[in-house]
Amino acid sequence: MSEKPAEIMFAQACNMAMAKAMADDPKVILMGEDIADEQGGGVFKVTLGLSEKFGTDRVRSTPISEQAIVGAAVGSALVGYKPVAEIMLMNFITVAMDQIVNHAAKLRFMSGGQTSVPLTIRTTTGAGTGLGGQHSDMLEAWLAHVPGLKVVAASNPADAYGLLYSSIMDPNPVIFIENTPTYFTKGPAPAPDHVVPLGKASVPREGSDISLITYGRGVGASHAVAEKLAGEGISCEVVDLRTIAPFDEETVLKSVAKTKAAVVVHEAVKNFGTGAEISSRIHEELFSELKGPVGRVGSGYAPVPFSPAIEKAWMFSEDDIEREIRKILG
Amino acid sequence: MSDTQMADKDVMIDIFTRADLIMQSDIKFRKMIGAGQLQIVYYPVRGQEVVSAAMMAAVNQEDYLVTIYRGLHDQLAKGIPSKDLWAEFAGKMAGTCKGKGGPMHITHPETGVMVTTGIVGSGIPIANGLGLASQLEKDGKVTVCCFGDGASNIGAFHEGLNMAQVWKLPVIFLCQNNLYSEHTPMAFATSSETIKQRGDGLGMRSVRVNGNDASEMYAAAKEAVEYARAGNGPTLIEAMTFRFHGHLLGDTGHYIPEAEMEQALKDDPMPILRQQLLDMQISEADIAAIEAKNAAIIDEAAQYALDAPYPPGDEYRIDVLDVEIAA
Ligand SMILES: Cc1ncc(C[n+]2csc(CCOP(=O)(O)OP(=O)(O)O)c2C)c(N)n1
Numbered sequence A: 001m002s003e004k005p006a007e008i009m010f011a012q013a014c015n016m017a018m019a020k021a022m023a024d025d026p027k028v029i030l031m032g033e034d035i036a037d038e039q040g041g042g043v044f045k046v047t048l049g050l051s052e053k054f055g056t057d058r059v060r061s062t063p064i065s066e067q068a069i070v071g072a073a074v075g076s077a078l079v080g081y082k083p084v085a086e087i088m089l090m091n092f093i094t095v096a097m098d099q100i101v102n103h104a105a106k107l108r109f110m111s112g113g114q115t116s117v118p119l120t121i122r123t124t125t126g127a128g129t130g131l132g133g134q135h136s137d138m139l140e141a142w143l144a145h146v147p148g149l150k151v152v153a154a155s156n157p158a159d160a161y162g163l164l165y166s167s168i169m170d171p172n173p174v175i176f177i178e179n180t181p182t183y184f185t186k187g188p189a190p191a192p193d194h195v196v197p198l199g200k201a202s203v204p205r206e207g208s209d210i211s212l213i214t215y216g217r218g219v220g221a222s223h224a225v226a227e228k229l230a231g232e233g234i235s236c237e238v239v240d241l242r243t244i245a246p247f248d249e250e251t252v253l254k255s256v257a258k259t260k261a262a263v264v265v266h267e268a269v270k271n272f273g274t275g276a277e278i279s280s281r282i283h284e285e286l287f288s289e290l291k292g293p294v295g296r297v298g299s300g301y302a303p304v305p306f307s308p309a310i311e312k313a314w315m316f317s318e319d320d321i322e323r324e325i326r327k328i329l330g
Numbered sequence B: 001m002s003d004t005q006m007a008d009k010d011v012m013i014d015i016f017t018r019a020d021l022i023m024q025s026d027i028k029f030r031k032m033i034g035a036g037q038l039q040i041v042y043y044p045v046r047g048q049e050v051v052s053a054a055m056m057a058a059v060n061q062e063d064y065l066v067t068i069y070r071g072l073h074d075q076l077a078k079g080i081p082s083k084d085l086w087a088e089f090a091g092k093m094a095g096t097c098k099g100k101g102g103p104m105h106i107t108h109p110e111t112g113v114m115v116t117t118g119i120v121g122s123g124i125p126i127a128n129g130l131g132l133a134s135q136l137e138k139d140g141k142v143t144v145c146c147f148g149d150g151a152s153n154i155g156a157f158h159e160g161l162n163m164a165q166v167w168k169l170p171v172i173f174l175c176q177n178n179l180y181s182e183h184t185p186m187a188f189a190t191s192s193e194t195i196k197q198r199g200d201g202l203g204m205r206s207v208r209v210n211g212n213d214a215s216e217m218y219a220a221a222k223e224a225v226e227y228a229r230a231g232n233g234p235t236l237i238e239a240m241t242f243r244f245h246g247h248l249l250g251d252t253g254h255y256i257p258e259a260e261m262e263q264a265l266k267d268d269p270m271p272i273l274r275q276q277l278l279d280m281q282i283s284e285a286d287i288a289a290i291e292a293k294n295a296a297i298i299d300e301a302a303q304y305a306l307d308a309p310y311p312p313g314d315e316y317r318i319d320v321l322d323v324e325i326a327a
Helices: A011-022 A051-056 A066-078 A090-104 A140-144 A157-169 A215-229 A247-261 A274-289 A309-313 A318-327 B010-032 B049-056 B072-078 B080-087 B122-139 B155-167 B196-201 B212-227 B257-267 B269-279 B284-307 B313-317
Strands: A007-009 A028-032 A058-063 A082-086 A120-125 A151-152 A175-181 A186-188 A202-205 A209-213 A236-240 A242-245 A262-269 A294-297 B064-068 B113-117 B143-148 B171-177 B205-210 B235-240
Touching: A007 A011, A007 A157, A011 A028, A011 A051, A011 A082, A011 A157, A011 A175, A028 A066, A051 A058, A066 A082, A066 A090, A066 B113, A066 B122, A066 B155, A082 A090, A082 A157, A090 A120, A090 A140, A090 A175, A090 A215, A090 B113, A090 B122, A140 A151, A140 A175, A140 A242, A140 A262, A140 A274, A151 A157, A157 A175, A157 A186, A157 A236, A209 A215, A209 A247, A209 A294, A209 A318, A215 A236, A215 A318, A236 A247, A247 A262, A247 A274, A262 A274, A262 A318, A274 A294, A294 A318, A318 B235, B010 B049, B010 B072, B010 B212, B010 B269, B010 B284, B049 B072, B049 B143, B049 B171, B049 B212, B049 B235, B064 B072, B064 B122, B072 B080, B072 B113, B072 B122, B080 B284, B113 B122, B122 B143, B122 B155, B122 B171, B155 B171, B155 B196, B171 B212, B196 B205, B196 B235, B205 B212, B212 B235, B212 B269, B269 B284
Parallel strands: A028 A058, A028 A082, A082 A120, A120 A175, A151 A175, A209 A236, A209 A262, A262 A294, B064 B113, B064 B143, B143 B171, B171 B235, B205 B235
Antiparallel strands: A007 A186, A151 A242, A202 A236
């Protein structure tokens, strides 16, 4: 396939970003369960074709050993490699938390800057797939709480391409969260040299009445609500964080200083989520200017339910976003 | 004892020099902490000197080391300069890690010391990553990964050894089996009789040696290094040893049966090693000169650590990420 398609899928964008990073830098290596072509190119085929192109030395299928995968990524990163570890599903990150929290995130600091850990952990997750409690969690708040980690979530294929490339090249450990239910949604294809810097939010939709601050899957939902409310003359601005930690406070505060109202939207459980931090920061800086308290939309305080009927009720929705906006704007 | 041949003279002197530096450092640390001159957490290494001295005598400075909180012996044996190490233990800016790591988190890439971790067993998967890098680079380096017998009950041990064996990584897993994890004797918490059996079960080349015997330990280390450098993969060395003090300073070791401790002290590897040197016609004067030189190095390092300034408080903003973080 030589012609560049006008639209690509999210999963394809991740694949292209890894291919570019591997071609640009021989120190980029991939490891994860079943990721080499002989084992199927990953359960969602995100790494398909890469071992054929770059060899199984650089694209390594691993045992089912999340601690060992992340540990090997940490160790090789300490001596100059740029490993990309795939953790098949985000819930499995819990079994590698020691390596991530105690080692990847801290070795630069504890060594007084003598070593760094330029690794990327790619992982996928998201509710709505009927996988229930142990295969669908959004755990970004855990990771965002740990100093020394960057946490990234793209909302469209072009950003996924540009952000994943930046994550791999970043000198810090980065958790790159992909959304399983949207792997096969399409979006405009990026130019091959399209790079999205970490730590910079985008404002994909400008508005004047309220700011919807979100990332990942929340971006599409926020757009849909903004579109609907535009018909009633309510003008919503959408801020796509793209990097969750450290988040782009400047862009967020600038937007809210303009609209004087905000709702933070995410798929993760609302309690103790990233929305709490972002909303608190806005209150600290802009309290007296706000039309009302910053709203938060997230999913219910329960494990992801299996039955579609309960899962739907549990999950954050466009209706929740709309309700929150109306509450604030009166 | 073993039927291993005595290592040659130069090697024995080298091992003794490292081991004596460790022993004297341990004694001095305990003394200074006891006198209130240093207020730090300290995990004594007295009794385990020969294991690391012999292991590190078998590798090069460029080879990597991953070790644990009880790591003073490994770090000194690998060659971290005493001054830098003491200053880090004391939390000073002149320390290896600018005082941000401390005794449990020593890193010193110049001597190959890449990670010291306070999390039991977690260095094992990281050592694999260093080994993987060497395998890909074809740089001929080996990685030595030190841990205790208790660590073999952690999941990371099993995951890590399995992966190392599957990938034939140039890593030497050096289990320093001192028979205790904190207050727990090995038999109480470890299902297998030996740690070696666990390596065997994972299909790994595994050996069990008297780690307190310099020649036997050195021979095992050398063989493992050659095996790894030749591309054959990892070795698990279970080195039998003992610690003469509690888990950390302040722990009296009340849980160690008196008879066991008495026997261990009788088998103290340090006087035995010293006698072996004498038996090899190395003169008392030559040995005393090594000891005096080590004593001087340690005195200087200790004073340096005491005199050195602490880092400024806002040093915490540096090295979290590659750029300074906001206050
Ligand atoms: C994951 C983890 N669990 C518990 C501890 C607390 N802890 C510190 S040392 C230790 C004993 C470890 O014994 P062993 O591995 O035999 O090493 P040794 O101290 O004897 O050298 C324990 C339980 C820890 N540091 N990390």
